[in-house]
Amino acid sequence: MPKAPAPCSHRLLAARKKHPLPNHAWPSADEASRSRLFSPCTIGSLPVSSRTWVPAMVPWRATDEGHVTPALLEWYGRFAEGQPGVLVVEATGIRDVPSGPLLRAGHERFLPGLSELAQVVRKRSEGQTRLFIQLIDFLRVRKRPVREDYLLRFLKVQERHREALGIQDEDALRQALIRLPDEELAEVLSTREWEDLQYGARERVTDTHLDTVRELPKALPTLFADAADLSRRAGFDGVELHYAHAYTMASFLSRTNDRTDGYGGTREARLRLPLEVFAAVRERLGPDFPIGCRMLGDEVIPGGSRIDDACEYATQFARAGMDFLSISKGGKFEDAAQPKVGQAIYPYTGPSGLECMPTVYVGEPGPFGRNLGLSKQIRAAVHATGVRTPVIGAGGIGTFTTAEEALLDGSCDLVAAARQSLADPDWWRKVRTGHGEEVRRCEYTNYCEALDQRHKEVTCQLWDRLPGEGEGIRMSRDGRRRLCAPTWPGSSPQ
Numbered sequence: 001m002p003k004a005p006a007p008c009s010h011r012l013l014a015a016r017k018k019h020p021l022p023n024h025a026w027p028s029a030d031e032a033s034r035s036r037l038f039s040p041c042t043i044g045s046l047p048v049s050s051r052t053w054v055p056a057m058v059p060w061r062a063t064d065e066g067h068v069t070p071a072l073l074e075w076y077g078r079f080a081e082g083q084p085g086v087l088v089v090e091a092t093g094i095r096d097v098p099s100g101p102l103l104r105a106g107h108e109r110f111l112p113g114l115s116e117l118a119q120v121v122r123k124r125s126e127g128q129t130r131l132f133i134q135l136i137d138f139l140r141v142r143k144r145p146v147r148e149d150y151l152l153r154f155l156k157v158q159e160r161h162r163e164a165l166g167i168q169d170e171d172a173l174r175q176a177l178i179r180l181p182d183e184e185l186a187e188v189l190s191t192r193e194w195e196d197l198q199y200g201a202r203e204r205v206t207d208t209h210l211d212t213v214r215e216l217p218k219a220l221p222t223l224f225a226d227a228a229d230l231s232r233r234a235g236f237d238g239v240e241l242h243y244a245h246a247y248t249m250a251s252f253l254s255r256t257n258d259r260t261d262g263y264g265g266t267r268e269a270r271l272r273l274p275l276e277v278f279a280a281v282r283e284r285l286g287p288d289f290p291i292g293c294r295m296l297g298d299e300v301i302p303g304g305s306r307i308d309d310a311c312e313y314a315t316q317f318a319r320a321g322m323d324f325l326s327i328s329k330g331g332k333f334e335d336a337a338q339p340k341v342g343q344a345i346y347p348y349t350g351p352s353g354l355e356c357m358p359t360v361y362v363g364e365p366g367p368f369g370r371n372l373g374l375s376k377q378i379r380a381a382v383h384a385t386g387v388r389t390p391v392i393g394a395g396g397i398g399t400f401t402t403a404e405e406a407l408l409d410g411s412c413d414l415v416a417a418a419r420q421s422l423a424d425p426d427w428w429r430k431v432r433t434g435h436g437e438e439v440r441r442c443e444y445t446n447y448c449e450a451l452d453q454r455h456k457e458v459t460c461q462l463w464d465r466l467p468g469e470g471e472g473i474r475m476s477r478d479g480r481r482r483l484c485a486p487t488w489p490g491s492s493p494q
């Protein structure tokens with residue numbers, strides 16, 4: 001069976017041209033106070049102080065058991081000092097299963113830590129920031145195996161393997177497979193087996209031969225509802241269901257989902273589980289608690305969902321009563337770069353990953369506000385049905401001008417900035433108070449994303465360049481990088 005060549009890293013695929021950071025003027029405090037960006041709004045019935053939003057970012061600071069740590073409190077406390085209207089806590093696991101240093105909300109023992117986190121954000125934002133949590137489910141992803149290990153231990157020997165090599169004895173067959181050159185091995189293995197060997201085995205929502213995957217529609221509504229309920233009790237102001245990128249719920253929505261059990265195939269069937277999950281969460285949390293989702297405006301993979309699917313999904317979610325729709329793009333496993341042996345595939349290394357977190361090396365028209373066209377179309381589709389669910393736009397937004405224009409031209413109702421907020425968590429407050437010239441501007445070269453890929457504590461390269469402020473600065477485990485953005489001298493939240 002012919003096999004697709006391994007995709008190259010997006011760094012190779014990216015255009016070489018470097019897009020310069022846009023020149024623009026920062027507003028005075030007076031201009032900012034009259035802007036749409038710093039005008040209040042509501043998410044459901046929840047008042048929000050401004051239309052500024054820090055979307056979910058995994059910082060790799062939880063314990064290996066998924067608990068909140070002092071470093072994590074500091075991370076979110078630091079974002080809170082910038083007083084965004086909404087701060088979304090990183091993708092947080094809904095199951096009670098080991099998942100490394102990813103935050104978790106799948107058991108009562110996580111309640112005290114999450115409660116402390118909510119208190120810290122409330123205090124350090126002086127009550128200005130609403131704290132949401134992103135709830136995620138993901139399927140099992142194994143590391144790329146050593147070739148010999150895979151052929152000796154992981155490959156399930158089938159009759160077709162025996163026939164291909166004319167060897168009946170299993171041990172002898174495995175040894176013969178090890179001796180085969182890659183081109184011949186690729187012919188003997190199925191496409192899936194070859195991919196498991198080259199990229200690491202990865203469960204898909206279409207693996208309905210696996211009990212756990214077949215039963216996802218039964219399990220997930222309750223799991224999401226339980227984690228959402230725990231988050232509410234911990235003091236979060238809202239819940240964001242993670243329906244984007246490479247994870248379970250986005251995979252149900254994907255056009256590539258051809259399950260035949262009523263949860264795949266047609267658009268309606270692909271929407272069924274995401275709607276059922278939302279209904280379960282809504283039922284548990286009641287009509288007034290803000291619940292929305294992060295979803296893709298475009299999967300950017302061959303055969304994947306496109307903007308017309310996204311408009312339909314968004315419309316259905318809005319009609320069902322979601323309180324906000326946060327739009328992202330890409331970030332899929334299907335086109336990710338081949339990981340090194342012993343490492344796991346990372347969904348932001350291929351062309352769809354580059355669209356998700358565009359760098360200054362991305363193709364035309366460059367990274368700045370790159371994905372706003374998607375949120376604009378989705379917002380228009382939702383409005384056309386007579387519903388006014390707030391739409392959040394993201395992607396390369398790092399200036400007041402880009403943000404304000406996006407709001408004024410109908411691209412979105414709130415503006416999300418991830419990396420700019422990472423580079424300078426105070427940037428919203430600096431802009432609002434007329435100190436835009438002091439904003440430490442993100443360079444969009446993805447040093448932070450490379451750390452995320454290696455599951456290292458995420459930091460910004462711009463923090464490291466600043467002179468140290470003396471003792472007491474918390475450093476990364478390797479002792480080389482400061483863990484939090486430098487403080488903004490001489491200023492406190494106001």
Ligand SMILES: Cc1cc2nc3c(=O)[nH]c(=O)nc-3n(C[C@H](O)[C@H](O)[C@H](O)COP(=O)(O)O)c2cc1C
Nearest residue numbers: 055056057058090091356357395396417418419452
């Ligand atoms: C280090 C890092 C971690 C991220 N983690 C998440 C996440 O947990 N959930 C999510 O939906 N998006 C995640 N993202 C994507 C961002 O929320 C955002 O959509 C993306 O970076 C594009 O926005 P920006 O151009 O403002 O950075 C992450 C991005 C970065 C840089």
Ligand code: SF4
Nearest residue numbers: 442443446448460461
């Ligand atoms: S590391 Fe680079 S891309 Fe990431 S936030 Fe800092 S400047 Fe921006």
